[in-house]
Amino acid sequence: MSLDKEDVRRVAFLARIRVPEDALAPVAQELNNIIDWVEQLAEVDTDGVEPITGVTALTAPMRKDQVTDAGYPNRVVGNAPDRVEDFYAVPKVVD
Amino acid sequence: MTASKLNELTIADARGGLAAGDFSAVDLTQACLDAAEAGRDLNAFITLTPDIALERARASDARRKAGNAAGSLDGIPVAVKDLFCTDGVLTTAASHILDGFHPAYESTVTQNLMDAGAVMIGKTNLDEFAMGSSNMTSFYGPVKNPWVGANGEDLVPGGSSGGSVTAVAARICPAATGTDTGGSIRQPASLCGVVGMKPTYGRCSRWGIVAFASSLDQAGPFARTVRDAAILLGGMAGHDPKDSTSAPIDVPGFEAAITGDIRGLRVGIPAEYTMDGMPAEIQALWDQGAQWLKNQGAEIKPVSLPHTKYALPAYYIVAPAEASSNLARYDGVRYGLRVDGDNLDDMYANTRGEGFGAEVRRRVLIGTYVLSAGYYDAYYMKAQKVRTRILEDFTKAFEDVDVLLSPTAPNAAFPIGAKMDDPIAMYLNDVFTVPANLAGLPGISVPAGLDKDGLPLGLQLVGRPFDEATLFRAADALERAAGFSALPKYLGGQG
Amino acid sequence: MMGYIIRGDTDDWEVIIGLEVHAQVTSNAKLFSGSPTAFGAAPNSQVSLVDAAMPGMLPVINEYCVEQAVRTGLGLNAQINKHSVFERKNYFYADLPQGYQISQYLHPVVGEGTVTVDLDDGSSRDIGIERLHMEQDAGKSIHDMDPSRTFIDLNRAGTCLMEIVTKPDIRSPEEAGEFVRKLRSILRYLGTCDGNMEEGSIRADVNVSVRPVGEEGYRTRTEVKNVNSVRFIMQAVEIEARRQVEVHESGGTVVQETRLMDPDRGETRPMRAKEFSHDYRYFPDPDLLPLELTDAFIEGIRATLPELPDAKKKRYVDALGLSARDAAVLVADRESADYFEAVAKGRDAKKAANWVTNELFGALNKAGHGIADSPVSADALGKLLDLMDGGTISGKIAKDVFDIMLAEGGDPEKIVEDKGLKQITDTGAIEAAVDKIIADNPAQADDVRGGNDKAIGWFVGQVMKATGGKANPGVVNQFLLEKLKG
Numbered sequence A: 001m002s003l004d005k006e007d008v009r010r011v012a013f014l015a016r017i018r019v020p021e022d023a024l025a026p027v028a029q030e031l032n033n034i035i036d037w038v039e040q041l042a043e044v045d046t047d048g049v050e051p052i053t054g055v056t057a058l059t060a061p062m063r064k065d066q067v068t069d070a071g072y073p074n075r076v077v078g079n080a081p082d083r084v085e086d087f088y089a090v091p092k093v094v095d
Numbered sequence B: 001m002t003a004s005k006l007n008e009l010t011i012a013d014a015r016g017g018l019a020a021g022d023f024s025a026v027d028l029t030q031a032c033l034d035a036a037e038a039g040r041d042l043n044a045f046i047t048l049t050p051d052i053a054l055e056r057a058r059a060s061d062a063r064r065k066a067g068n069a070a071g072s073l074d075g076i077p078v079a080v081k082d083l084f085c086t087d088g089v090l091t092t093a094a095s096h097i098l099d100g101f102h103p104a105y106e107s108t109v110t111q112n113l114m115d116a117g118a119v120m121i122g123k124t125n126l127d128e129f130a131m132g133s134s135n136m137t138s139f140y141g142p143v144k145n146p147w148v149g150a151n152g153e154d155l156v157p158g159g160s161s162g163g164s165v166t167a168v169a170a171r172i173c174p175a176a177t178g179t180d181t182g183g184s185i186r187q188p189a190s191l192c193g194v195v196g197m198k199p200t201y202g203r204c205s206r207w208g209i210v211a212f213a214s215s216l217d218q219a220g221p222f223a224r225t226v227r228d229a230a231i232l233l234g235g236m237a238g239h240d241p242k243d244s245t246s247a248p249i250d251v252p253g254f255e256a257a258i259t260g261d262i263r264g265l266r267v268g269i270p271a272e273y274t275m276d277g278m279p280a281e282i283q284a285l286w287d288q289g290a291q292w293l294k295n296q297g298a299e300i301k302p303v304s305l306p307h308t309k310y311a312l313p314a315y316y317i318v319a320p321a322e323a324s325s326n327l328a329r330y331d332g333v334r335y336g337l338r339v340d341g342d343n344l345d346d347m348y349a350n351t352r353g354e355g356f357g358a359e360v361r362r363r364v365l366i367g368t369y370v371l372s373a374g375y376y377d378a379y380y381m382k383a384q385k386v387r388t389r390i391l392e393d394f395t396k397a398f399e400d401v402d403v404l405l406s407p408t409a410p411n412a413a414f415p416i417g418a419k420m421d422d423p424i425a426m427y428l429n430d431v432f433t434v435p436a437n438l439a440g441l442p443g444i445s446v447p448a449g450l451d452k453d454g455l456p457l458g459l460q461l462v463g464r465p466f467d468e469a470t471l472f473r474a475a476d477a478l479e480r481a482a483g484f485s486a487l488p489k490y491l492g493g494q495g
Numbered sequence C: 001m002m003g004y005i006i007r008g009d010t011d012d013w014e015v016i017i018g019l020e021v022h023a024q025v026t027s028n029a030k031l032f033s034g035s036p037t038a039f040g041a042a043p044n045s046q047v048s049l050v051d052a053a054m055p056g057m058l059p060v061i062n063e064y065c066v067e068q069a070v071r072t073g074l075g076l077n078a079q080i081n082k083h084s085v086f087e088r089k090n091y092f093y094a095d096l097p098q099g100y101q102i103s104q105y106l107h108p109v110v111g112e113g114t115v116t117v118d119l120d121d122g123s124s125r126d127i128g129i130e131r132l133h134m135e136q137d138a139g140k141s142i143h144d145m146d147p148s149r150t151f152i153d154l155n156r157a158g159t160c161l162m163e164i165v166t167k168p169d170i171r172s173p174e175e176a177g178e179f180v181r182k183l184r185s186i187l188r189y190l191g192t193c194d195g196n197m198e199e200g201s202i203r204a205d206v207n208v209s210v211r212p213v214g215e216e217g218y219r220t221r222t223e224v225k226n227v228n229s230v231r232f233i234m235q236a237v238e239i240e241a242r243r244q245v246e247v248h249e250s251g252g253t254v255v256q257e258t259r260l261m262d263p264d265r266g267e268t269r270p271m272r273a274k275e276f277s278h279d280y281r282y283f284p285d286p287d288l289l290p291l292e293l294t295d296a297f298i299e300g301i302r303a304t305l306p307e308l309p310d311a312k313k314k315r316y317v318d319a320l321g322l323s324a325r326d327a328a329v330l331v332a333d334r335e336s337a338d339y340f341e342a343v344a345k346g347r348d349a350k351k352a353a354n355w356v357t358n359e360l361f362g363a364l365n366k367a368g369h370g371i372a373d374s375p376v377s378a379d380a381l382g383k384l385l386d387l388m389d390g391g392t393i394s395g396k397i398a399k400d401v402f403d404i405m406l407a408e409g410g411d412p413e414k415i416v417e418d419k420g421l422k423q424i425t426d427t428g429a430i431e432a433a434v435d436k437i438i439a440d441n442p443a444q445a446d447d448v449r450g451g452n453d454k455a456i457g458w459f460v461g462q463v464m465k466a467t468g469g470k471a472n473p474g475v476v477n478q479f480l481l482e483k484l485k486g
């Protein structure tokens, strides 16, 4: 399975990373080198093997239903590139 | 006091000197801050925190005066990898995208160290988001290895914890924190001639550490001796209810585990770690290491880890996949860099396109691809199954042996700029360290010798889950036998 | 039962509907953080560093949210999965701080179940539940505060939602509406969701497709997103089904897409959907281990389940002898059922049901009140029934007293006392009144004696009037018969 320019365009959109038109082909090449290399995994017999889940602990711990946090909007929006009062602000969203 | 300068002391010696009142924590801290200044051109630090350091040093001296020093780490200067969020202190992950980010919180590990009285002197340089094996991908520029090449050329310290390892190797401070996702503590330790340990996954809390690959990331210590590494890990580790993957297991006395007695210890030599193309001197050092342990009463056994060669490719599916999701939060909305655009999607693409460097962009794209519709089973699912195989290999091996011995890295330090055009060649640096991350096992690198160019080489020991104690005991034996005493060119930052 | 059919120009069409209902779980704290869930707080004041997806922040599961999901599963007669997994659903949106939603995908905590809905024609239908899973809610985007920017408030981000997915078993707008009403009622009985649709506690994605009557298999469906009232859900089905029929009959093809409902225009329109924007790249969240539930955990919850509407209704009919209709009305929501059971306790259940469903509900509906703010407490209504049974007041007087209670509240006994409404059972006084009426009306008396029994009714009326309605009608009758027919 090797990527072409369209795949890179699609993946770059999904990842929201700007890849200039003229870079699509070289990036596709870079990614293919790596993809071709990792495809050696196909050699491994994994029939009936479960994918790994948690290498040490086995089950998720749980917290009690208690309010222990929040109430500090300043710490929440304090680092925001664009802040209006205690809101984050982003370019207008349609829909 | 053998060492001439306070910043060259080990933790153990400094502990003694502080207890005896030979010097104060402020003296010790000031010496380290001066060394850091003198070593500016190593580029080991992204941010120095002298004010915080001296304030905490004074507090430590006050505690000691009042007769309630916190313990081994009270007053000990420590450098912190700039992947740990530190309250009110710029935290960058060496990425442009975190420009100006000042966390309003302290990571659990650095909080633990603070509670133990340790003194943070600054935030160290690293590969961007810990993605690299040379520290070349940092937005803040490469770090110089305190050791130089045969012809005086500048070398990489390894990575991703390049700044932390350099601070310790150059005797700027006795110890530093690192993180290890595929070898980011052990490989640089090997390339810089210091001790570096990755504990068992779950031993140190990940809360407040900028995430790279959640199922692999683990914090650990850099130090110049195995004993110091044990002391520092003791201060970092512990169960944290804020991290669901943190192990609810007590932290044993790691330093006390160093008994000097390894009689009857069963040491496994994994056949598959013998790679063609590996320098003969590394093979020789490996054999030598086995001999050193044998001489001290250990039993050497060949073992097989059949899936070793698949660890690296599996890692380069799992780590980028998790990273592609973990790094989605860097979107220009809540913190860090924003590059404007005509609409929300443009703003995202511009911000992430400019904010991430080439290697991070490459891994996020790979990770997005291997998770995308139609490829998930062939890549991500397959890799997670291969991980199970690799874990089975280790589990089986540990039925017969207590620790595994191997080289830490397939090569010594290489010149700054090398391998940058060949990602896979760079990835191969972690061929011996990655398997322990995939299986969550503890590993430690001990400086064991020099190559033909006089550059340090390390040996790695890997142990059972949560059996760091045995690892420290074996590493100490290796350390004593190796008697590694060579010094880098840059000492105390000067060279 | 003949279902809902759309008569097109060329065909008769049936509608296939599946619902994805998002119900906000009732809990103090969020699903993965310790911040509060209360509605309507100041912007970003209920947001923790975890909710804001600060670097290095990690989720820890709220045990009570898991209990609530399991409780709901049990209430839907559904399979509880002891092993379930939280996965990441990856996509970028301004009010999704992590860049992914933690949800459940391949291994939801609850599997297949059933909800029975009762329809107006008296029939009932079983709607299959496909699954129930837990997930995080997103924040809120505010578009109308600034001309060029959208503002983000993350207070709701991370609140626990249950997504309840039905099988494509629903066949009409009515069934869709009744399903949501019934589901809401069950959730409120269970206490797992407050069901407050105005505050968005329940939102539904409505999946609709149509096919000619008799055709096998399903045609392409569309999904109308985030519909937040029963009325709009029914409307969305009607509008979207009719639209699809027109597309099919005009030779067009229905495209699989998500659409938005515009209630004012009475139409649905496609969401501005980016190309390949629907590749969510689900994978198990490496920050969270799989959720493993023990039998003890599940049985502990089962043991505390309340009696649910279907079981209650059956008991009201079988054990209390109520009509199916009264029973249905009474169990429709938990408060009404509780009220009725308080009134009926130790009394004639049928009479209690009549008063609650007719007098009380009638009056409340007129006043636009809910059972919660009824001016007449269950206790007071019970006392009123007791006064009737004890013969202290007649049924007619009881209605007068009830009106007073509605208007002014108060204790029925005291009202009867103060207004002197006690029934006269002193036969002497009644006999005197009867004698007087007969004496004053000799003509009507002869008429009765002549055999016109109907005229007795007239005398009863006169006596009651003379005694202000307080005379016991039975006693009055007795005397009249003695004196006129005896």
Ligand SMILES: [Mg+2]
Pocket: C020, C205
């Ligand atoms: Mg949906």
Ligand SMILES: [Zn+2]
Pocket: C022, C135, C163
């Ligand atoms: Zn959902």
